[in-house]
Amino acid sequence: MKDQKLIKRLRKGNPKAYKYLFTEYYDWLCNYIYNLCKDHSLAEDIVQDTMVGLWEKRNTIMITASLKNYLFKTCHNQFLQHIRSNKMRFDTLDKLKWDLISEITLEEDLYDYKMEKLNNLINQLPPRCKEIFIQNKLEKKKYKDIALDLGISEKTVENQMSKALNFLRTNATTFML
Template sequence: MNEGVLIEKLRKGKPTAYKYLFSEYYQWLCNYIYNLSGNRSLSEDIVQEALISFWEKRERIIITTSLKSYLFKTCHNQFLQHLRTQKIKFDELDKIKWEALTEAAVEEETEFKLAKLNILIDQLPPRCKEIFIQSKLEKKKYKEIALDLGISVKTVENQMSKALHFLKTNATLFLL
């Protein structure tokens, strides 16, 4: 079939012209994309998508070269679009993997620091440790702690001051 006649029949939506186009060019186009991708199934998918897109846009398409060149260029562009999409997917996967690794590392570091901090808390004198735990971990007010332990609020303040000073001084050496 003459290429000009074929293009005109395609524009008019003649199914026989599309069947002819498909039977004439499909295998060549698949082989071309297969040479680029190395994947037979992918090459068939890309060519089919390109031919479907060609059919859907047939009325608006302007072909300045040969139909064969136009189809090869269309398939080539479709393949490049596929690669871009895959790159975006891989970039997104890399981002997710990096975030997961970073999150795991931060979690691990936090657990490590907490374990060291617990060791430091265990080194506090018994009464000082008890007051610190009630204040910081149990979130009790100084007045409540004083009532629980039968001591003055001022004693609670002094013990907390000692505990915080000890932890601050030793944490900078110990947690590094």
């Protein structure tokens, strides 16, 4: 069928003209799109969308060049549109990923900063007080065990822990908020 006759029949809604167009160009268009994307399913989806769009817009479509060129260009544009929409989705996901990584890194940096400041404060404690604090809070020893290890009373351990905690509370408020 000549292109102009086929286009006229399509505009009139002739299903035989549409079927002819479909069987004549479908495989060719699928191969063309497949060569662009290397995905059979995507190629078929794009060509089918193009063919359905042609049928739906048959009354308003103005085809001045060859029908084959029109279909080729329409499929090509559909493929580019698919790439653009996927790129936008990818860009959005990529931005979210990098925002999350940045946030995690900032939190880790803040944690490292706070730990460094806290360690500096612990190092400012008097030696005996520091030793008792480390054994209790970092080594998880009980007051009784610390007192036995150091040969001092439990009351002394309590007093030293109280001094350490008061010192840390007073001096750590500036960076722990």
